[in-house]
Amino acid sequence: MSKTAPFAALQRRALLATFTTAAALALAGCAAPRTTPALADAPPIVFVHGNGDTAALWQTTLWRFESNGWPRERLYAIDVPYPLARDDDAKPQPGRTSAAEHMAHLEAEVDKVLKATGAKQVVLVGNSRGGNAIRNYIYNGGGSATVSHAVLGGTPNHGVWAIPGFREGNEFSGTGPFLTALNAPKNAAGDEVSGPVQWMTIRSDHNDKFAQPDGLWIGQKGKPTNVTAAGPELQGALNTVIAGIDHRETSYSSAAFEATYRFITGRAPQTTPIVAEKTVLLGGKVTGLGVDPLDPKSGNFSNNLPLAGAQLEVYATHPATGTRTGSALLRTVVGADGRWGPLTTQPGVPLEFVVSAPGYATTHIYRSGFPRSSQIIHLRAERMADADKGAASVVTLTRPRGYLDPARDRMLLDGAAPAGVPAGAGVASAKVKPTGGVRSIVAEFNGEKVTGQTWPAAEGRVVMLEISQ
Template sequence: MKKFIRPRTFRGILLAFCGLFILPLALGACGDNVPVISEVPDNRPKLNPADYPPILFVHGSGDQASNWIRTRWFFESNAYPAERLFTISFRYPTAPFDGNNPGKAYTDNDGQRSQLAAKVDEVLAKTGAKKLALIANSRGGLTIRNYLERGGGASKVSHIILGGTPNHGVMDVPLIIPGNEFNASGDFQKDLNGRDEVVPGVDTMTIRSDTYDKYAQPRSLASPIAIGYRGPELKGALNLVLAGLDHRETAYHPRAFAQMYRFITGVAPRTTEVTPEANPRIGGLMTGYEDGVQTNIGVSGVKVSIFEVDSTTGQRKGIAVHEAVTGTDGSWGNFVGRPDAYYEFVAQPPNLPEYHFFRTPFPRSTELANFRLQPEKVEPGKVLVVFTRPRGFISNSRDKHLLDGKPVPGVDDGVPTTSAFKVDFSGPERSVPASLNGESMTIRTVNGAIVFAEFTN
């Protein structure tokens, strides 16, 4: 059994150089003895709802717009107009190891900046607004800063909120890999941080973890090139610390949402729960991989069948509630569901195994029910089960997780570092209960298939 780890992730880059260099850290934002702020102050300007800016959500490296599904629901549940909430999916979302030679299936930060600039213009044209707010997780925040400082975006942006963004890199390695955008001594980071870290006229907030961000850890003999807990902070910004949250949760957790909402509107949200709709309309895309690297490019020709299932057995309750074959954009269309229903999404792509995605309920409408088809080999008579949490990581030290009545194999103690785990099953097809921090479902094993237990929280 292996952890489900993306190729060339930040962690992989960091570990590749650990033990090779012990270097001085010269990052002003990473010093000590600075007061910790955990919530937005009460003195923020209070906006009239008619003046709420459009919001564009920007994902991190290797991720996709669907990571923001719950955050958008949070905003909608607090009367933020749904027609003013937008997301972007970068075509090739993964950061290259060397931005000077990115490779076919990667996009350097300047390439992402161009895509972001086009999306900002699209949102402003659609809404008629003069400025919008940008909210990001991880690498998405670097793209936002690049857009503001070098892409002419400052005049079009009112607020930026950066959750878990490696604003001072994830490593400090002088002399080598100058083209890596996460290297504090690389060209990108030095240019980005070589001037004022906050752009005048743009309200800026960062959100970081206290000690649980895998990419913002203290320097030690085991990690001699690490950046420190305060790496995501920016001089001149409102820098919040939300204790116990991991790298992704700094953007996707309800506690992070509460501070985002307050920073933009000037008032606390009425709720940090999702308010259900009576008849949510659910739609999304099938995307895939290229050269072993995840993309946000639609996969065509995928037969999609969607079934309502029993939450305690995973058994289908009847015929498919929706069937489609994806077109060139990867869209599988949409259907009207029930806010408390559990669904199984079956994807049959050409020349790949069958995929079964089991999901907890969709309480509100969304076009972000996206599924990524990762090429995997499944041995005859076996089932590959993927236990996954796209909006956060999993650790034995804080998370309660069970698969088939036992802790999920491969989950480590300490700082949460991994969001998905692969477990092989064999034997007759059967029901398998799965739970994570109070969110639960039951999946069904299907011989020769890849079965996902995907959690929303």
């Protein structure tokens, strides 16, 4: 479990003075009136990432809660060791988790949070598959007693597909046993949720790749999925629609934060922009990639296991050129837990993280300046694809907290619109193979700029320009 460092006692007292007993929250369209709890203390919040993802995706969300005075020690982002769902939930599959295993992990993490904080209940906030685990825990793991609020962003509550006879053993089948059981009516009104937990879903109006009527994103182009953009909604919950957002932005965007904060507290946040700290303390975990037994050459089997023995160097870089501005700020070999840090820096200083480990490319990860402290700056070592080994350099623009939509987003990579990015917010990265020797290279996305260097691929190096938003 990744936990942020404690706030000062003064900050905590300020928060408790700010929170007052919340008024009843009017939830238009809900089957029954629901009210926010009296916030004599800020409830612990446990954030649950999605399929194949990591706790690191919640970084900006945690910063927004902190910027509104939420105590850092009451914000928890968990890492599922094997975050990918099985192809068939009933059949063991190396490197993947069943729905039951996913729920058991969440239950154990909630127990840790309750013990650490002394709280009686937590708020659960999940993205995509994380919402499946939350629903399963509440109804089948005793979570109805330990959870006050559940927020599900982009969770495919009625499936990514709902096709009788098609992959019904999969956790994401709307006609399969897992979702059919979760969606069974909870009362005479046919509600798919029930109290005492208060429920909210957040969905896109049209731009969620996993809530589409056509099977394009599941390899079934032209075939109906029997799912619509409203698939993430649940009858009886507060169902919030945010125009234009993509699948991940249902949880990680500023708009999703605003809706979540309002749902938990009964009022709008004081700020959605992230408030910078005077000094930034960073840390995280170094992870690698497993080998997919069904596709051993892919080298792209996500897990959140520590990459023990990996070497890490961190440098401050020039914002305009991406060149290093001095010697390494940190140079370390990570231990069995994969943890790195602490590293003290100043807000707004861009950084280069260099990860190297046997069996991996030397991975140069460039980030724009960090406005606040975080202990979930997780770094993944990459492998070079066979098709890239003859390139002069390999540079990838990556956006972990959202997708790339050419119709919606302004983005440039090495001065041009990234090639090969399809319409419809369906991919989160774009790759170029620049020539011209070692030089500066810039990625821009909706106002954020990340500048790095084009390291030689012949030396076994790859470059990642990571967008924070």
